[in-house]
Amino acid sequence: MRFKGRAADLKLLDRQLGTVTAGGTDSRGRAVIMTGRRRVGKSRLAQEFCDRSGLPYVMFQATRGRRPAAERTEFIAALSGLPGADLVAGLQSGDWNQALRSLAIALPDDTPSIAVIDEVPWLVEQDAEFEGALQTVWDRYLSAKPVLLVLVGSDLSVMEALQAYGRPFFGRAAKMTVRPLHLADVQAMTGLDAADAVDALLMTGGFPEIVQSWQKGMSRKAFLREAASNPLAPLLVAGELSLLGEFPETSQSRAVLEAVGTGERTFSAVAAQAGGGRGMLPGTLSPLLSTLQTKQVLVADLPLSTKADSKNKRYRIADPYLRFWLAFLQRGIPLIERGRGDLALERIERAWTSWRGRAVEPLVRESLVRLLPDDGWAATEAVGGWWNRQNNPEIDLVGADREPVARAVHFVGSIKWLDSKPFGGREYQALARDMATVPGAGADTPLVAVSRCGVDEGIPLAAHWGPDDLVRAWR
Structure with a gap:
């Protein structure tokens, strides 16, 4: 498949x-x-980079759970192309x-080269001496060579720790x-x-394997129908594969993710949902939430x-696909596997408008941050939302000079993301x-709006943005 x-x-x-x-x-x-989330395309990117370079290179991918001695033997074998x-050749590494x-x-x-070591967290997990050995050999031997060493890993907490102060x-x-691929890439x-x-x-x-399964010009409903007819479609299987890599089905972290993914946003609501009938104790939930944010x-x-x-605080799943998968597909897969994909699609369509209205908010805010500051909002460098404890009211957009606590609020706005209704009076x-x-x-604070279908004439907004503006932010 051609790299895009x-x-x-x-x-x-x-x-x-x-x-x-x-x-x-x-x-x-x-x-x-x-670094990057699992299945985001890091390995494919590294391979494409090596292939395009035209230079000597080695790519080694670790295997989870393999004995360190076997892993080292495989590593030596991978050097055969250098x-x-x-x-x-034939050396045994103790x-x-x-x-x-x-x-x-x-x-x-005397020639530049590339060395890629993939799934580094698994090597760290297998052998506590790996980090120290990497530092020693890099300082004494590898850094003296004209080599680009690329260390790849999906466990973000481990990869962050590799470069933490005090680590080798x-x-x-x-x-x-x-x-993941951004909005402009997805459109293209x-x-x-x-x-x-x-x-x-x-x-x-924006996960590459899923986006590539979307045939050009195919509508949303047609794409879902295609996926619902194939239990092995990337849209269905990528979510479970991604979660199982870090969060087994029986883990408490998985229960917390499922609670947030199905719509619970507050600490108390997540505790009640994730803990079943008894609820989850604050002393248990707090470190789980912290770990999930670190990852x-x-x-x-x-x-x-x-x-x-x-x-x-209000909690949400970081990436849109996992949010969609947890909200709809996790429950829909059993239906699809027994040939009743039509029922799974009906569930999605019934809740699509309200789910999308909430799910689009982080994308809108991130897109506006990329568009601003501009000539109209020269000092606006943060875009968020505002709510009180009762969520009444909830303000979709707040533009300010900084976050999390602003010195000045520059605008307040609303997001209206419906198929046929513009932002109106x-x-x-x-x-x-x-x-x-x-x-x-x-x-005197200016009012703004973001709308899928435009704005009615005569509405006295200071500014408004639409879908084309959101795509432009990512070009």
Whole structure:
């Protein structure tokens, strides 16, 4: 399958390789830590980068649960394509220090090269000495070679720890995060108009294997019908595969994710849902929520205004696809497997409008942050929402100079994301009424809107944005 998108990620890697190729620094080698959610396409990106480079390279992927001795043997075997492979052929490595020194021997001295070690967290898990060996061999041997070393891993907490102060490899690598395909990439790959591309992103999350299964020009309903007729469709199986890699079905973390994914947003509501009939104790839930946020699977949003409000958190699943999967597909898969995909589709259609209205909010805010500041909002660098403890009212958009506590509120706004109804007078009057509850907003605070179907004539908004603007933010 032809590689698509990822132009910015490839350019970033090219820049690091360019530093290696140019030389002129004390350390000839460069190291990059590549992180990102599971199944986001890190391995495919690394392979494409190596193939395009035209340079000698080695790609080694660790295997979870393998014995360290067997892993090292496989690592040595993977060096067979390097110029100096004959120098290390048949060597037995008693530890990772020797195995990584074999890599240094096999790499060329006078030609730039690339070494990719994939699933690094599994190597750390298998052998506590791996990190120290990596630091020692990098400092003494690998950094003296013209090599770009790319360390890849999906466990974000482990990859973050690799470069933490006090850890062996601290300060030795640049960091890049591979994210799902963005809105403009999704539109280009699906051939949809801007509004429908937003729907496609909310369903696929920008995960490459799912987006690539979306035939160009196919409508949302047609895509869902196709998936519902095939229990092995990427849209269905990627969610479970992604979750099982980190959160077994019986784990408490999985229960918390499912509670948030099915619509619970507050601490107390998540505790009640995740804990079953008895509820989950705060002392149990708090560290679980913290871990899920560290892994960047869960996000805790705070109201944005000029008044601090750290207790009024609202939780959500970080990536749109997993949010969609937990809300609809997890329960729908058993139906699809027994040939009743029609029932699963009916469930989605009944709840689609209300679910999408909530799910699109983070994408809208992130898109506006990319569009602003501009000539109209020169000092606006944060866009969030505001709510009180009763969620009455809830303000969809608050533009400010900073977050989480603003010095000044620059605008207050509403998101109306319906298929056929534009933002009209009724929505404007509700926004004008509710804005007074936002700390920092006043009678003269500008009002704005984001709408899927435009804005009625004569509505006195300071600004409004639509689907095309959201796509433009990502180009």
